[in-house]
Amino acid sequence: MNDDKPDSVVNTLQQAEGGVTMVSEWVSCLDKRPCDRTGEDLDVIYSKLKDIKVFEKFHPMLLQQICYYGYYEDLEKGITLFRQGDIGTNWYTVLSGSLEVQISETGRAQDTVTLCTLGPGTSFGESILTNRPRHATVITRDYTELIRIEQKDFKILWE
Secondary structure: OOOOOOOOOOOOOOOHHHOEEEEEEEEEEHHHHHHOOOOHHHHHHHHHHHHHHHHOOOOOOHHHHHHOOOOOEEOOOOEEEEEOOOEEEEEEEEEEHHHHHHHOOOOOHHHHHEEEEEEOOEEEEEHHHOOOEEEOOEEEOOOOEEEEHHHHHHHHHHH
C-alpha cells in the first residue's frame, strides 16, 4: 500500500499476484456510473459501506440509495474541493482523513481564516439543495477519502 495514504478506512489498493496494484472491488463498483451498476455491484458496495462507522446508523433504505448514487473519491493533501462563492454541485461524507473549512471576508487569500476541521463521519455540502453559493472554501489537510453525491441525485434522496 502507498505510504502517502495513512489511516485509509477502506483498503482501496490491494496487492495482486506479481506485485500489480489493483483497485478493490467495491471501489470499482462505485467508480461506475449509477446507471451502469448492476444489482451485484450494489450488493458489493452495500456490504462494504454498512460496516464503515460513518454509515452504521443510516437507515438501510438510505444506505442503498447512497450505494446507487454515490461515488468514491480519494484526494491527496492540499486539494481544494470547492471555493467560497462557488455554486455547489456535490454533497460529501468523509470516510477518512480531514479537511479545513476556510473563509475570507475580503475574498483575498491572505485574509483567510480556518473555521474548523472536518473529519471522518462528517458530511457537508447541503447548500446544493438551495443552489446558493458556498459559504467557505474546503481543502484537504491530508490524504482524504470521501463519498460524493451529485446535486441532482442528492435532491432525489431528499424527496
